[in-house]
Amino acid sequence: MPRRRRDPSDLTPREAKERYLRRRRTDATEKSVAGFHGRLKLFVEWCEGVGITSVGDLQPYDLNEYFDLRSGDVAPSTVEGEMYTLKKFCEFLEQLGATDDGLAEKVPIPDVPEDARSSDTKLDSEAARNLITFHRENPETFGTRAHVLLELAWFTGARQGGLRALDIRDVYPDGNYVEVRHRPSTGTPLKNKFHGERAVGVPSQTMNAVQLYIQRNRYDVHDENGRQPLLASRYGRPTGNTVRVWSYLATLPCTAGSCPHGKEPPVCEWTERNHASKCPSSRAPHHIRTGSITWQLNSGIPIEVVSQRVNAGVDVIEEYYDKPSPEELWRRRRQQMEQRRNYLDNLDLDDE
Numbered sequence: 001m002p003r004r005r006r007d008p009s010d011l012t013p014r015e016a017k018e019r020y021l022r023r024r025r026t027d028a029t030e031k032s033v034a035g036f037h038g039r040l041k042l043f044v045e046w047c048e049g050v051g052i053t054s055v056g057d058l059q060p061y062d063l064n065e066y067f068d069l070r071s072g073d074v075a076p077s078t079v080e081g082e083m084y085t086l087k088k089f090c091e092f093l094e095q096l097g098a099t100d101d102g103l104a105e106k107v108p109i110p111d112v113p114e115d116a117r118s119s120d121t122k123l124d125s126e127a128a129r130n131l132i133t134f135h136r137e138n139p140e141t142f143g144t145r146a147h148v149l150l151e152l153a154w155f156t157g158a159r160q161g162g163l164r165a166l167d168i169r170d171v172y173p174d175g176n177y178v179e180v181r182h183r184p185s186t187g188t189p190l191k192n193k194f195h196g197e198r199a200v201g202v203p204s205q206t207m208n209a210v211q212l213y214i215q216r217n218r219y220d221v222h223d224e225n226g227r228q229p230l231l232a233s234r235y236g237r238p239t240g241n242t243v244r245v246w247s248y249l250a251t252l253p254c255t256a257g258s259c260p261h262g263k264e265p266p267v268c269e270w271t272e273r274n275h276a277s278k279c280p281s282s283r284a285p286h287h288i289r290t291g292s293i294t295w296q297l298n299s300g301i302p303i304e305v306v307s308q309r310v311n312a313g314v315d316v317i318e319e320y321y322d323k324p325s326p327e328e329l330w331r332r333r334r335q336q337m338e339q340r341r342n343y344l345d346n347l348d349l350d351d352e
Contacts, residue, residue: 009056143212
């Protein structure tokens with residue numbers, strides 16, 4: 001006699017979460033899956049705490065109760081992300097036949113104002129210019145890892161994962177460009193997988209710095225997969241956290257001038273590796289990316305071109321990355337007005 005298959009509604013919240021994560025690994029990066037795990041882990045622990053032992057028992061009231069709990073603990077933008085993940089999880093449960101149809105539509109998602117959804121923190125274009133100019137004019141720091149990281153992050157607008165993924169073979173000096181490649185089997189997946197692959201042109205001075213770095217300052221190492229990471233530590237390819245630390249150190253403003261916060265650099269703990277993130281002016285790779293995208297748009301590059309360079313949709317750029325100051329915004333509007341002047345002749349009443 002065949003064994004009766006388990007009713008999916010009897011799955012515990014923890015079992016259902018693990019099944020959902022296995023499904024998502026087929027269409028999401030490990031980093032994204034880790035994010036889903038972190039958000040759903042909180043929900044599973046709450047279910048276990050209130051006595052919900054099977055997903056078939058989930059009701060809209062439970063989802064609202066959990067929403068009320070999280071809304072009192074974290075920022076609205078964080079709640080929005082958590083509840084969106086929970087909605088996708090409930091859609092998966094519906095597909096399994098584990099819950100009532102329509103449960104996912106009952107997941108409350110806050111209507112977060114646009115200005116609260118994304119941070120305005122970015123590496124300011126003036127700060128980037130000062131730091132890059134300092135390195136380019138200083139023989140002692142030209143072509144160092146900090147210099148090259150800053151040049152590549154600023155002029156490509158790449159994500160942290162894209163910078164970490166670069167190999168020496170991805171550098172093309174003759175064409176002044178680098179290739180960002182998706183290589184998940186050897187430890188460097190891109191956020192958008194193969195859709196994130198692209199070639200990105202950089203200025204000749206950036207490429208000169210990269211070449212000198214490879215020749216003189218890069219650690220001559222391979223990673224555990226036999227690849228030669230471009231931005232290398234003495235042990236091989238850096239972790240994502242290490243790249244973030246390097247970014248904070250590379251954007252310390254005292255590198256190129258006096259401290260804007262009244263500190264004395266020789267004795268300031270913010271200049272130390274483990275404390276650089278505490279400096280109010282230091283920036284993570286995401287902040288450099290935001291500053292770079294804003295600067296590219298301020299420079300008159302069409303948003304469709306910037307979209308291709310940085311591998312982000314136009315709508316995503318407009319909502320999350322384009323953070324011009326009021327002065328930059330008006331400068332951009334004046335540039336757009338000048339571009340439209342070509343059409344003024346069409347408004348001549350004497351030509352009718």
